[in-house]
Amino acid sequence: MRRLLASSLRRRAYGGGLVAILGILVLLRLPVGGWIQAPGPATPGHGEMRCAQCHERAEGSLRQQLQATVQHALGMRETGADIGHRPVGDRVCIDCHDRPNDRHPTVRFREARFALARAERPVQRCTGCHLEHQGVRVTAPSVVCQTCHGDLDVRDDPVEPTHADLVAREDWTTCLRCHDFHGNHTHVVAESLADAISVDAVLEHLGSGPRAYGPVTHEARSTPQR
Ligand code: HEC
Ligand code: HEC
Ligand code: HEC
Ligand code: HEC
Ligand code: HEC
Numbered sequence: 001m002r003r004l005l006a007s008s009l010r011r012r013a014y015g016g017g018l019v020a021i022l023g024i025l026v027l028l029r030l031p032v033g034g035w036i037q038a039p040g041p042a043t044p045g046h047g048e049m050r051c052a053q054c055h056e057r058a059e060g061s062l063r064q065q066l067q068a069t070v071q072h073a074l075g076m077r078e079t080g081a082d083i084g085h086r087p088v089g090d091r092v093c094i095d096c097h098d099r100p101n102d103r104h105p106t107v108r109f110r111e112a113r114f115a116l117a118r119a120e121r122p123v124q125r126c127t128g129c130h131l132e133h134q135g136v137r138v139t140a141p142s143v144v145c146q147t148c149h150g151d152l153d154v155r156d157d158p159v160e161p162t163h164a165d166l167v168a169r170e171d172w173t174t175c176l177r178c179h180d181f182h183g184n185h186t187h188v189v190a191e192s193l194a195d196a197i198s199v200d201a202v203l204e205h206l207g208s209g210p211r212a213y214g215p216v217t218h219e220a221r222s223t224p225q226r
Contacts (some may be wrong), residue, residue, distance in 0.1 A: 012076040032089040041135030044208045053224070055134070058082035075181065094125045095224035099217075103183035111119050117147045143172035176202045185213035 038051070058065055058081065072080035090106055096194045109117065121140065122128035129140035154163040159178075166174055177196035178189050192198040197212050204217040205212035 023172060038133050040133035044137055046132070048222075053056055054088045055085045056083055058086050058093075066215055072095045087129065088132070090126050092224075094131075096221045097218075098221075099182055099184050101183060101217075106182055114148070120147050120160055123147065137160065142202060142206060145175040146170075146172045149175075158191050173202075175191070176206075181214045184216050184218055186215050186217060187213040 032222075042049070060068070060081065062083070065083045068077060068081035069083060106124050106126060106128075108114075117123050121144070127191065129138055129144065131139040132186040151165050151169070152163050159161055166172075174193060174196070177193065180187055193204065201210075201212045204210055
């Protein structure tokens with residue numbers, strides 16, 4: 001009985017010690033100072049936003065978060081916990097960027113048929129193409145269309161050169177010269193490359209320069225809808 005008690009006490013002491021050590025390690029690894037300053041310039045249009053508009057605090061106290069993490073690591077708990085802040089999920093973005101007719105809604109890309117695309121880049125999340133703190137609108141390369149449209153063929157193709165031609169010569173930089181990605185601009189799609197937006201204008205739009213596609217259909221909110 002005594003031995004049992006002693007061993008359970010010892011286990012608790014080890015457990016407590018482990019929590020403390022892990023706590024220190026986590027604190028050392030976390031960019032605690034980084035939270036005073038963002039790790040880079042905001043996405044154009046986000047400059048005036050408060051950090052907490054995207055970074056929500058994780059549930060529970062720091063002690064509870066660390067305990068859950070240790071228990072998860074020891075196999076005593078099915079799920080771990082976020083420490084400090086929760087990862088910024090799509091819901092946060094969509095609360096302000098709600099576009100009912102998005103032609104590429106990220107939820108679709110969770111389907112099994114996009115497994116290969118997801119392996120290339122996490123297209124099922126906004127941050128797959130829009131990392132924050134990089135000072136640009138889009139962090140995916142302009143040729144990102146290739147990830148999913150590699151076998152594109154358009155019936156009665158009105159376009160000169162045809163889509164089949166563009167795909168055959170792997171000319172993926174042309175796509176964004178005629179199409180915007182989310183379909184959220186009052187932009188008229190050209191039928192020939194001669195009338196299309198220039199490559200430079202597209203790159204400026206993906207960066208932090210002037211927008212290339214004219215006014216947006218659904219404006220972003222500066223306060224979330226919920
Ligand atoms: C528009 C939303 C948004 C705002 C506003 C924002 N962030 Fe972030 N932040 C993100 C996203 C998304 C990430 C995830 C990684 C990435 O995109 O680079 C991130 C990553 C970070 C990271 C890296 C650690 C981590 O959790 O991935 C730090 C540190 C950070 N942000 C600090 C700040 C601070 C400080 C502010 C306010 C000055 C701020 N952020 C404002 C969206 C935002
Ligand atoms: C609190 C509301 C809010 C949240 C949350 C938010 N945004 Fe924004 N975002 C805006 C506003 C407002 C603009 C400026 C739009 C403008 O200039 O018309 C903007 C601009 C942008 C732009 C540049 C648009 C352009 O045409 O210049 C991108 C890209 C963007 N946001 C993506 C995101 C992503 C990805 C997230 C989630 C990580 C996010 N936003 C979270 C409100 C928000
Ligand atoms: C596969 C890559 C990809 C993903 C995933 C993605 N975007 Fe985009 N996004 C782009 C590209 C490319 C552009 C530039 C062309 C354009 O403006 O439509 C863009 C433009 C934008 C713009 C500026 C134009 C506008 O609609 O106002 C905003 C805001 C934006 N994205 C928000 C988001 C949000 C929010 C999510 C997640 C729900 C998301 N994006 C997911 C590639 C992506
Ligand atoms: C993650 C996969 C994925 C990526 C990346 C992607 N698309 Fe798509 N796209 C789709 C799917 C799925 C559809 C719906 C049609 C279908 O089922 O084939 C679609 C449809 C379209 C349409 C027709 C929309 C309509 O309403 O008729 C256009 C135009 C388009 N994509 C252009 C682009 C361009 C330009 C890029 C690169 C900037 C791109 N796509 C990147 C998956 C993707
Ligand atoms: C010169 C302009 C132009 C270029 C370049 C271009 N497209 Fe298109 N695309 C069009 C037009 C015009 C249509 C037909 C009308 C529409 O759907 O808007 C179309 C239709 C589409 C469709 C819908 C197909 C369907 O069956 O409904 C997809 C998907 C698409 N394009 C993807 C792409 C991709 C990916 C690229 C890059 C390889 C690309 N486009 C390059 C102009 C262009």
